[in-house]
Amino acid sequence: MVGERLNDEASQDAALSVLVVDGNPASRERVREALGAQCVVRFAAGVRDALTALHTQPPDLLVSEVDLTDGSGLALCVEIRATPKLKRLPIMLLTDRASINDKVAGFQAGADDYVVKPLDARLFHARVRLLDRIKRLEKHDLLGA
Amino acid sequence: MSGQTIQHAATIDTPADVKRVLVVDDDPTILELVRHALGRLDRYEVITAVNGADGLQSYFSALPDCVIVDVGMPVMDGFQFVRALRGHSVSANTPIIVLSALTDDNHQTTGALSGVDEYVAKPFKMSVLCAALERALQITPEDRERRIQELAEGSDGE
Numbered sequence: 627m628v629g630e631r632l633n634d635e636a637s638q639d640a641a642l643s644v645l646v647v648d649g650n651p652a653s654r655e656r657v658r659e660a661l662g663a664q665c666v667v668r669f670a671a672g673v674r675d676a677l678t679a680l681h682t683q684p685p686d687l688l689v690s691e692v693d694l695t696d697g698s699g700l701a702l703c704v705e706i707r708a709t710p711k712l713k714r715l716p717i718m719l720l721t722d723r724a725s726i727n728d729k730v731a732g733f734q735a736g737a738d739d740y741v742v743k744p745l746d747a748r749l750f751h752a753r754v755r756l757l758d759r760i761k762r763l764e765k766h767d768l769l770g771a
Numbered sequence: 772m773s774g775q776t777i778q779h780a781a782t783i784d785t786p787a788d789v790k791r792v793l794v795v796d797d798d799p800t801i802l803e804l805v806r807h808a809l810g811r812l813d814r815y816e817v818i819t820a821v822n823g824a825d826g827l828q829s830y831f832s833a834l835p836d837c838v839i840v841d842v843g844m845p846v847m848d849g850f851q852f853v854r855a856l857r858g859h860s861v862s863a864n865t866p867i868i869v870l871s872a873l874t875d876d877n878h879q880t881t882g883a884l885s886g887v888d889e890y891v892a893k894p895f896k897m898s899v900l901c902a903a904l905e906r907a908l909q910i911t912p913e914d915r916e917r918r919i920q921e922l923a924e925g926s927d928g929e
Contacts, residue, residue, distance in 0.1 A: 724859060726831060730824045733851045741858040748920070753858070755923035756884045763884070767877055 641666050642758055647676040647690035647699065648720075653743075657689060657720070660747035661754065673697035677705065680712055687758055692721040692728065700735040707736035716761040718754065720745065790908060791816045793835040795826035795852065796870070797844045801893075805839065805870075808897045815904075823847025827855060830862060837908055839900070842871040842878065850885045857886035864915060866907035870895065884922055888915070 643666045646657050654669050661667050668685065670676040672694045680688070688706070692699040699719055706712045718739040719732045732740045739757050741750060792815050794805045802819045809815040818833050820826040822844040830838065838856070842849035849869060856862040869882050872893040879890050888910055889903040 726824070726827045729827060729855045729859075730847055733823075733847055733855070739854045739858060742860070746860070749863075749916070752919050752923035755925075756886075756919070759922070759925065760881055760884045763877055763881055 642687060642754070643668070643685040644754065645670060645676065645679055645685040645688050647672070647688065647694065647702065649691070649695040653691070653745075656745050656747070657750075660745060660750045662751065664751075665754070671695060673699075673702045673705075676702055680706065680709075680715075684712060684715065687716040687718070687754060687761075689718045689720050689754070692719055692723050692732065700731060700737075703732070703735040703737050714761065714765065716757045718757055720750070789814055789816050790836040791818065791833060792837050792839060792904070793818050793820065793826065793829055793833065794839045795820045795823065795829075795844070795849070796839075796841040797821050798841070801841070801870070805900070809901075809904075812901070823849060823852030823855070826852050830856065830865075835865070837866040837868070837904060839868045839870050839904070842869060842873050842882075850881060853882070853885045853887055864912045866904075866910055868900070868903050868907050870900065886919070 641664060644661060645668050646654060647670045648654050648657070649671045658667050668679060670679050673696050676688075676690070690699040690702055694702070699721070703717055703719075706715055706717065717737045718741060719737045720741045720743060721728070722743050724742045729740050738761065739753060741753060792809060794802055794817060796802050796819075806817040806819060809817050818829055818835065820829040823840075824846045826838070826840065827847070840849045840852055847855075849871065853867055853869070856865055856867065866888050867886065868889040868891060869887045870891050870893060871878070874892040882890050888907040891900050891903050
């Protein structure tokens with residue numbers, strides 16, 4: 627099976643900064659517990675808070691619900707992809723929405739990954755790490771290194 | 772979504788020793804080739820889809836035992852399709868084989884990180900694809916979970 631180790635992973639072990647966008651306090655707490663001490667987790671309750679946080683201090687990776695109090699996680703994805711300094715930000719949608727159309731719409735809006743709740747803590751943590759590796763690999767390719 | 776290709780509903784049972792295989796590729800020649808070759812073996816029932824979005828529709832209609840998927844496709848590419856399956860508990864443990872002309876190390880690594888079990892290069896021999904299919908069908912959920920954790924930790928070796 628494939629699985630060649632990346633060459634540019636010197637910072638792999640550094641704490642990953644993750645911005646979590648979710649209006650539900652219980653969901654936010656589950657994400658915090660799942661990511662544990664290996665990630666620096668910040669929260670935003672909605673689209674507006676998220677955009678402010680993204681422009682002030684861009685994270686390494688964004689996790690967002692689709693249904694947000696002041697808009698849609700899909701609109702947030704589109705906005706991020708249209709912003710030059712954020713367009714390569716890894717985005718995972720973590721949502722209750724499980725329909726096929728929702729999944730397709732999520733990827734078409736610019737999400738890199740789509741995870742359906744309820745959250746399996748171990749698997750979720752692993753998928754955040756995997757997405758970080760995938761995006762590092764893409765960046766490595768783009769830089770032609 | 773094209774809506775094409777759902778050729779067997781989930782309500783149609785297959786014999787226990789016959790595995791239902793979903794093949795997702797935008798090249799109709801590949802779909803026919805794989806359908807014909809696997810169909811001759813009498814132990815696979817083949818259904819097809821033409822892109823990742825169509826593939827998701829077919830997957831949740833037919834609940835296949837295994838998926839063979841191309842990478843470069845319109846609407847939703849193969850790696851997005853794989854991540855969509857791995858991100859939902861219903862489909863997270865389905866054996867997945869990528870069949871692609873994109874064979875450099877980075878593509879293969881992206882496939883593994885996305886949740887692919889086996890990677891077969893195009894052009895391919897049917898014997899190679901069949902061997903990959905048999906291996907993928909043997910992988911247990913515990914094996915897959917272990918591999919995912921190793922990949923996430925970056926301990927997948929050189």
